[in-house]
Amino acid sequence: MxxxxxxxxxxxxxxxxxxxxxxxxxxxxxxxxxxxxxxxxxxxxxxxxxxxxxxxxRPNWLTPDVILILFLPALVFEGSVKIDVRDLLRDAAPLLVLANVGVLLATLVTGYLIHWAIGVPILIALLFGTIISATDPISLLAIFKDLKMDKRLSVIISGESLLNDGTAVVLFQIVLAGALAGGLSARNGIAQFLWAVIGGAVLGSALGYAASKITQTIDDPQIEITVTTIVAYGSYLLANHLHLSGVIATASAGLIVGNFGAKRGMSPGTRTALESFWEYIAFVMNSLVFLLIGLEVHIDSLTRAWRPVFFAIAAVLIGRALSVYLLVPMSNFFGEKIPLRWQHVIVWGGLRGALALALALSLDNTFPYRDRILDFTFGVVVFSILVQDLTMKPLLKVLGLAVGRA
Structure with missing residues (x-):
């Protein structure tokens, strides 16, 4: 057929x-x-x-590259365009530490634990560690809003997710290249990481600023929204062409457009239309990603692999806990402290979602251990949503942080 x-x-x-x-x-x-x-x-x-x-x-054009190019720019841009950069700067120290050192630490811990417990080759285990290191707070933020949680905690959760998306994708690309080549070079990896992150941030900021200046000269919501769509996908594609981080470029562009272009160059009506447009796009993209993972994973394979999936979940939780409980106290010396109760929420609230699924699905069908990685990813994502998400409200009440309705 x-x-x-x-x-x-x-x-x-x-x-x-x-x-x-x-x-x-x-x-x-x-x-x-x-x-x-x-x-x-x-x-x-x-x-x-x-x-x-x-x-x-399924259509032949739905290749791994298309999955990343179609989903990531929209999800990242929507997440960044609505964040107030002043809130990010307030907690710059913990956010930068968690999104960079924290992601690297969680990746290493997760990878080595899986390699030790399951026997997966170390580069494959580390690749899974990069895939699953990015957090997705969409459903968690809805709970925070419902319970009228402290705005700063919401900013920390969403800000970390925005920043660690870029770090996770860069690490994923570096480790994937190493896995395909049969080895990793620490020096080349560090140089590639710095080039991709810094270059992507500079490029995305420049394109976001250019788009903001263009929207200042136009008073047409449809054209202005089109410009933001161009910069969202254009920054991602151009950055990838220059071997920079497309995710970080798109996130940087979104921050500039949301905090400069939208506030200074758009009418209130245009800003409302812009927010509604990108919320809808994110809804569609998240829907497609989660449906695709359900269509892609074989239930019989996941059932047979329940024991290694259990170890993968445990490894991810341990990596997350170590990265938060070790690094946040250090970052507390450089800014407003994050209390221990909040750290518990940050650990348990490290949900995994669309980005992890998109990265796992982007692996070529012939990639070694692809099915095992998909099983791990699917298992961790489902656990984070079914268990961590659904137990977040009781945890917040036990910690005395919930003040809104149940």
Whole structure:
């Protein structure tokens, strides 16, 4: 049977996402959980009207590179354009430490624990460590808003996620190249990391500033939103072409557009339209990513691998705990202290989501241990949503941090 067109495939995914979104209103389960479960259900039900979503019917253009290019710029730009840079600067020390040293430490701990406990080759284990090191606070921030949590804690959670996305992707690319080449060079890796991070930040800031100046000369919401779309994807593509970090370039561009262009060069109506547009785009992209992981993972493989998946979850939690409990107290010397109760929330609130899934899915089908990495990633993401997310409210109450409604 020939593959259906890409447009038809996406339409089917959106239909599935819309139905699941409506059902979650009545079932009272997290939308992201429902999407993954829905994807799994669609992959095992061989009903005639669901045939377009079967594995052998997926479009040929949905390659690993397309998955990254399609999803990451939109998700990263939406996350950065709505953050107040003044809030980030207030907690610059802990955010920078967690997003850089913390990601590296968590990657090393996770990788070596998996290598030791499961016997996966060290470079493959470290590659998984990079994939799973980025956090995704979407559902967590909704809980914070519902319980009227301290704004600073929300900024720390969302700011760390924004910054560690870029670090995780750069480390992923470095370790992936090493795995394909059969070895890593520490000197070359450090040089490549600094070049990608610093260069990406400079390029993205410059493009964000240029886009902001353009929107100042235009008073048309549709054109201004189009300019932001161009800079979101353009900064990512140009940075990758120059061997810089596309994620960091897009995040930097989003920060500049959100804090300079939108506030100084856009009317209130345009700013509202801009926020609504990017919120919708992020909703669509997150929906597609979570559905795709459900469609991609084989349930029988995950069931057979329950023991190594359990070890992977434990390794990720240990890596997260060490990175927070070791590094945050050090960063407390350089700014306003983050109390221990908040550190507990930061550890348990290190949810994994769309970026981890996108990185795992981006691995070529012929990549060694790809299925094992997908099993690990799927298991950790589902655990973080089903267990960590659903137990966050009770934890906040036990810690005496919840002040809003239950």
């Amino acid at each position: 020939t593959a259906i067109s890409g447009v038809e495939f996406l339409v089917w995914l959106l239909i599935a996402a819309s139905i699941i979104a409506v059902l979650t209103k009545y079932l009272r389960i997290p939308y992201t959980v429902a999407l993954v479960l829905g994807g799994l259900l669609l992959s095992v039900l061989h009903l005639p009207f669901l045939s377009p979503l079967q594995p052998n019917q």
